[in-house]
Amino acid sequence: MTDSATSILSGLDAIRPELEALYQHLHANPELSNQEVKSAALMAEGLRVAGFEVHENVGDSTGVVGVLRNGEGPVVLLRADMDALPVEEAEKVPYRSTARGTWEGRDVPVMxxxxxxxxxxxxxxxxxxxxAGKDAWQGTAVIVFQPAEEIVTGAAGMKDQVKQLVPHIDVALGQxxxxxxxxxxxxxxxxIMASVDGLHVRITGRGGHGSQPQNTVDPVVLAAHIVVRVQTIVSREVAPNQLAVITVGRLSAGMKGNIIPDSAEIEFNIRSYDEEVRAQMKQSLVRIIDAECAAAGEPATATYTWQTQSPVTHNDPDAAARVGAAFDAAFGDQHQALEPVAGSEDFGQIPDAYGAPYVFWFWGGFKEHDEAAARGTLITDVPSNHAPNFIPDMQPTIDAGVKALVVAATQWLGR
Ligand SMILES: [Zn+2]
Ligand SMILES: [Zn+2]
Structure with a gap:
């Protein structure tokens, strides 16, 4: 580990009890996406007490930005997300959440x-x-606490205002x-993580009596053709060595067998590891749907509503090599290679707004992992993110998370 990181991390022992208390408090008091009001206030207060210049309600929601200027040098943006999920927590820890919230009009448990x-x-x-360790580094540290990662709108909502507050960054880091x-x-x-796009399409035809198809433009038959034809995007248009997924997760039309409905709805989920493939799939979808509507005849039309949209999380090779070398020194054989994850993140959207490089990494929190892996029982014995028992061990998870951030940041900020 560099002298800078070692020196800065020497303060960890003194604040560990407060961090553990903070963690338990946050765990017991989770807040849903765009409702992170109390969490954001706590984060802002922590930054203010530490001496950061603090901006609250950044963007469209509860975002918090803290800036600490410490002389000439690189500007490093560090980002953490704040939102919780509508999940009922399993009984596992004394600081279990029993919180409830409102999600899409419904009363839900929150974890x-x-x-x-x-x-x-x-x-x-x-x-x-x-x-506290300003003597050991120089430059500017920008801390971003972001809302609404789970619905991938938080970074998009903040990025313009973050750029106004901090016009230039050299790198962004997150975990x-x-x-x-x-x-x-x-x-x-x-x-390292896939792009995701959600698309809702309403197909409008002309409804009528089930006995008189000649007087209708049947959106059910049209939607069926669309679902089948779009399968050729992945199988015939995207190169075989590219990851590409187009799933129809919802197809709905009609009320009754003897009525031809006016319209049908189709919802797509689109994933890739490459922005060109992503753009190609989106274009192809629209081309095929429009063409199927034309084939069905007047007045068949499609109305498109793009929903969830987030780019590929693509770690900059040079910046990732720099962080990787620092993690080798700081974590030894506990720094390992990450296999790309099919899930998605909006972390990249803020550095993308700057055209700045970024590195996103994962860190562990489950003691049972290695034995379960050896037994071949990972699926049953280690919870995945979003599961009701996804409750990482409090320690050494907190210590390792702090260490990873400081070690990575001082690759740019260290003296
Ligand atoms: Zn999540
Ligand atoms: Zn997450």
Whole structure:
């Protein structure tokens, strides 16, 4: 580990009890996407006490940005997300959440089932240590606490205002707690998480009596053709060595067998590891749907509503090599290679707004991982993110999360 990182991390022992208390409080008091009001206030307060310039309600929601200027040098943006999920927590820890919230009009249980409480805790620890250890680094640290990662709108909502507050960054860094052994960090260069796009299409035809198809333009037959024809995008248009997924997760039309309905609805989920493939699939979808509507005849039309949209998370090769070398020194054989994940993240959207490189990594929190892997029982014995028992061990997870952030940040900020 570099002298800078060692010096900054020497303050960890003193703040560990406070971080553990903060973690338990956040875990017991989770808040849903775009409702992270109390969490955001706590994060802002932590930054303010540490000496950061703090901006609250950044963007369209509860975003918090802290800036700490410490002389000439690189500008490093560190991001943590804050939202929890509508999941009922399993009984496992004394600081279990029994919180409830309102999601899409319904009363739901709320749990930090994706570990964003660990993200906030580790980031608070890193921010405090950077502020206390200013002699050991130089440059500017920008801390971003982001809302609404789970619905991939939080980064998009913040990016313009973050850019106004901080016109230039040299690199962005972020991390996610993961079902691997505690104290382990996983990195890779290039694409590490998939892009995701959700598309809702309403197909409008002309309804009528089931006995008189000649007077209708049947949206059911049209939708069926669309579902079959779009299968050729992945099988015939995308190169075989590319990851590409187009799933029709919803197809709905009609009320009754003797009525030809006016319209049909189709919902698509689209994933890839490459922005060109992503753009190609989206274009092909629209081309095929429009062409099928034309084939069905007047007045068949399609109305498109793009929903969830987030780019490929693509670690910059040079920046990832720099973080990887630092993790080798700091974590030894507990720094391992990350296999690309089919899930998605909106972390990349803020650095993308700058055209700046970024590195996103995963760190572990589950003692049972390695034995389960050896037994071949990972699926049953280690919870995945979003599961009701996805509750990482409090330690050494907090310590490792703080250490990873400081070690990575000082690759740019270190003296
Ligand atoms: Zn999640
Ligand atoms: Zn998450």
């Amino acid at each position: 930090h089932a994706c570990g964003h409480d660990h993200h906030m805790t580790a980031m608070t620890g890193a921010a405090r240590l950077l502020a 996610h707690v993961w079902p691997t052994a505690p104290g382990r960090v996983l990195t890779a260069a290039g694409p």
